[in-house]
Amino acid sequence: MSLLEELKRELDGIDVSIEERTDFSGYGVSPLAVVFAESEDHVVRTLIFANRKGLKVVPWGGGTSVTGALKCEGCVLLDLSRMRKIVEINDVDWYVRVQPGVVLDELNRELERRGFFLPPDPSSSFMCTVGGAIVENAGGMRAFKYGPFREWVLALRLALADGTVIKVGEPLRKNRAGYDLVSLVVGSEGTLGVVTEAWLRIRPLPKHEEVTLAIYPKDIFAVGEIVKVVRKSGLEPDLMEYMDAFVVRSVNKQIEPIYWEGEGGVVLVRGDNSTLSEVERLSSPFLARSEVVDGEVGRKMLNGRSLVAIAVKSEIGNIYAEDIVVPPSKLSEAILQIKRIEVENDTKIPVAGHVGDGNLHPMLREADLVSKPELFDEVGGVALRLGGSISGEHGIGIQKVNLLRSQLLNRNGEVVVKLMKEIKGLFDPKDTLNQGKFVDPL
Numbered sequence: 001m002s003l004l005e006e007l008k009r010e011l012d013g014i015d016v017s018i019e020e021r022t023d024f025s026g027y028g029v030s031p032l033a034v035v036f037a038e039s040e041d042h043v044v045r046t047l048i049f050a051n052r053k054g055l056k057v058v059p060w061g062g063g064t065s066v067t068g069a070l071k072c073e074g075c076v077l078l079d080l081s082r083m084r085k086i087v088e089i090n091d092v093d094w095y096v097r098v099q100p101g102v103v104l105d106e107l108n109r110e111l112e113r114r115g116f117f118l119p120p121d122p123s124s125s126f127m128c129t130v131g132g133a134i135v136e137n138a139g140g141m142r143a144f145k146y147g148p149f150r151e152w153v154l155a156l157r158l159a160l161a162d163g164t165v166i167k168v169g170e171p172l173r174k175n176r177a178g179y180d181l182v183s184l185v186v187g188s189e190g191t192l193g194v195v196t197e198a199w200l201r202i203r204p205l206p207k208h209e210e211v212t213l214a215i216y217p218k219d220i221f222a223v224g225e226i227v228k229v230v231r232k233s234g235l236e237p238d239l240m241e242y243m244d245a246f247v248v249r250s251v252n253k254q255i256e257p258i259y260w261e262g263e264g265g266v267v268l269v270r271g272d273n274s275t276l277s278e279v280e281r282l283s284s285p286f287l288a289r290s291e292v293v294d295g296e297v298g299r300k301m302l303n304g305r306s307l308v309a310i311a312v313k314s315e316i317g318n319i320y321a322e323d324i325v326v327p328p329s330k331l332s333e334a335i336l337q338i339k340r341i342e343v344e345n346d347t348k349i350p351v352a353g354h355v356g357d358g359n360l361h362p363m364l365r366e367a368d369l370v371s372k373p374e375l376f377d378e379v380g381g382v383a384l385r386l387g388g389s390i391s392g393e394h395g396i397g398i399q400k401v402n403l404l405r406s407q408l409l410n411r412n413g414e415v416v417v418k419l420m421k422e423i424k425g426l427f428d429p430k431d432t433l434n435q436g437k438f439v440d441p442l
Contacts, residue, residue, distance in 0.1 A: 100131025224332025
């Protein structure tokens with residue numbers, strides 16, 4: 001009996017498929033089999049079998065990884081997309097209890113019916129799942145005000161590599177009982193366990209009417225200056241988003257002509273009227289023009305920002321997006337350094353990002369990386385030189401291993417790397433889960 005036949009027999013009653021996939025960035029996934037889990041029991045049975053047979057397991061949510069975190073050859077791909085129950089919405093204790101396959105936008109639509117929302121809003125929220133957002137510590141446009149996913153996860157049920165199920169955390173805003181294992185799992189990229197259920201903190205919907213301010217900087221240097229004056233003022237809009245001039249043209253052409261086109265691109269700010277009026281006043285020395293919009297036009301502007309990757313791909317072919325973070329005080333310098341690399345390599349490196357918290361997404365052409373693979377690390381090095389980080393929300397996968405090694409060894413030291421690898425070994429002694437990703441290759 002072949003291994004595949006044995007897997008199907010052992011997992012009788014669970015749908016199993018033989019198929020190849022690609023993730024959002026085009027990384028190939030060639031599993032031995034795809035197992036469609038519909039319950040925690042299905043997850044546990046799959047892990048027990050894989051652990052006994054020495055098979056590697058890669059959890060799959062919505063396939064929206066952009067770092068190769070799902071890439072595998074001969075693994076068991078554990079598809080969690082059918083585990084999509086919203087178990088409980090607690091409007092007194094302000095949490096929602098969900099399975100990992102719930103799509104983020106679908107969850108927020110249900111929460112909004114009850115007057116609540118879950119703030120993290122990655123651009124893939126229309127297809128990414130709660131489980132994937134948790135293990136990637138996803139952020140998005142509203143992270144400037146509300147923070148990334150880590151700040152919204154209260155408790156988790158987690159299936160370990162050998163099939164043991166544990167619960168970490170409590171559905172409480174305050175809980176100081178033991179080490180914070182919830183935060184350890186958040187952002188672990190599926191290397192420590194498989195999330196089977198999550199308790200997430202929720203907030204009441206804002207009471208004020210939200211409007212959007214489109215600021216068109218005079219040039220790319222002005223982008224960082226606008227962010228500086230807003231942060232110095234203590235103002236806290238819901239978001240501050242940036243698209244450079246090339247990205248603006250791409251969205252206007254490929255999605256919908258909605259933005260004015262100027263040398264400095266556009267900074268989108270969302271909040272209440274009084275906040276935006278003050279942001280506009282403070283930004284006035286650095287802008288070419290500005291406009292306040294509400295209703296459908298504002299939604300279209302923010303929708304264009306969320307579809308940047310699709311628009312840019314349509315213009316220059318397949319791309320790989322970096323995810324660097326720099327201190328907001330050094331944003332202008334970071335953008336200028338990226339544009340210098342663009343000129344020196346005679347290419348296009350479009351830049352968008354969550355500039356309110358210093359998170360930039362330079363986009364590199366796949367064709368350039370074939371001929372100059374070192375270009376990826378060169379752009380990532382901008383963050384390291386300026387005291388930032390090589391990843392803010394996309395994670396590491398296989399794509400950023402070299403950059404991760406450089407950041408950890410130079411900033412934190414070998415002892416920290418050793419501790420991280422020991423944590424992986426404690427949770428997953430046989431290296432079953434998402435092998436070769438994240439801290440594994442360090």
